[in-house]
Amino acid sequence: MKLALGPIHYYWSRVTTLQFYEAMSTTSVDIVYLGETVCSRRHELRAADWIDIADMLSQAGKEVVLSTQILLESGKDIATMKAVVNNGRYLVEANDMGAVHCMKGEPFVAGPWLNVYNEPTLQVLAGQGAKRWVIPLEMSADALARMQAERAHGMQTEVFAYGRMPLAFSARCFTARNRNLPRENCQYVCIEHPDGLALSTREGEPFLVLNGVSVQSARVYNLIDSIDTLKRLGVDVLRISPQSQGTGEIVECFRSVIDADATGAQALERMGRLMPESRCDGYWYGMPGLARQAETWIEQ
Structure with missing residues (x-):
């Protein structure tokens, strides 16, 4: 089982981003997704910077994948x-059907933003060249088991296993709106x-996270204690969101469990x-996403 580092969903400075990927080049992550997706x-x-980072990571022995933007709004985006x-x-990660x-x-x-929920759709994508698919964030283990039983020969499966869920x-732009700024003059406040x-919430409970044009979960999705199940389901890659x-x-915690050097509970x-x-x-167990399997979810 391989570990992948998903694209950075947040807006970081150039220096911070370069330092981050320099540090990631020495970790045990196998695959790194690069690019602005939000x-x-x-x-x-700029584009040349992402290629320079890709070259550096490739020289460090990482498989590099360039990700396309999720929501295209203009000719420039296209x-x-x-x-x-x-x-x-x-290799390219296609995040909308235009890219496909x-x-x-x-x-x-x-x-994951192609929202593949059934085997015929996955077959269509395989016919168009897909070699790996990332399951939708909401997909449960039971639903994935059905998909794995029918997936195309040679198709790899990747699961979002750690991070705040977009x-x-x-x-x-929700972050700009929080400052009463229009998106066209956002002043890049998300940085x-x-x-x-x-x-x-009004009761002080963590609810959501604003990230520019994206809304994320406040809680952190974490499947590290489900790695044995993921292996049994034949999952090839686990994705960690930066x-x-x-x-x-975080990467080393996942690696230690994959290699059986630690238990999920210890990690x-x-x-x-x-x-x-x-x-x-919660999604992994067919419950509301913010739930935890260890908790008893009571439907209101």
């Missing part, structure tokens, strides 16, 4: 997507929130100080 207005890194698709050097179409049969990774994307802007602090330690205890918020795993 908002085209984020401009700290042009950027096509540039990623036609990079000619690195532009692949023209070349091998690609079907990103739940929705919009044309409106001030390296792990997103947390929202709480956070501003402790990502390298989860170690990770308690590394997670920016409490843990959830």
Whole structure:
């Protein structure tokens, strides 16, 4: 089983981003996804910078995948997507069907935002060149088991196993709205929130996280104590979503469990100080996403 580092969903400075990937080059992560997937207005890194990072990681022995933007809103966004698709050097993660179409049969990774929930859809994507698919965040273990039984020969499966879950994307920038700023003059305020802007309920409970045009879960999705189940289901890759602090330690926690050097419970205890918020795993067990399997979920 391999470990993948998903694309950075937050807006970090150029220096911070370069230092982050330099550090990740020495970890035991196998696959690294690169690129701006959330908002085209984020401009700290240009296309040439992402290629330079890709080259550095490739030289360090990592498999590099370039990710396309999730929500395309303009001709410029489409042009950027096509540039990623036609990079000619690195595998591409297609995050919308426009990118799939532009692949023209070349091998690609079907990103989680394609929302593949049934075997016929996965077969169609396989016919168009998909070599690996990332399951939707909401998919349960039972639903994945049914998909695995029917997946196309040679198709790899990747599961989002750690991180705050991106739940929705919009044309409106929620972080700018929080400052009463229009998106067109957002002043790039999301760079001030390296792990997103947390929202709480009136009762003070963590609820959501604003990340530009994206809304994320406040709790951290974490399947580290389900790795034995993931192995039994034939999952090939586990994805870890980057956070501003402790990502390298998170990677090593997952590696220790995959290699049977630690139990899931031991790793989860170690990770308690590394997670920016409490843990959830409800979707994996067919429950509401913010639930935890250890808790008894009572439907209101």
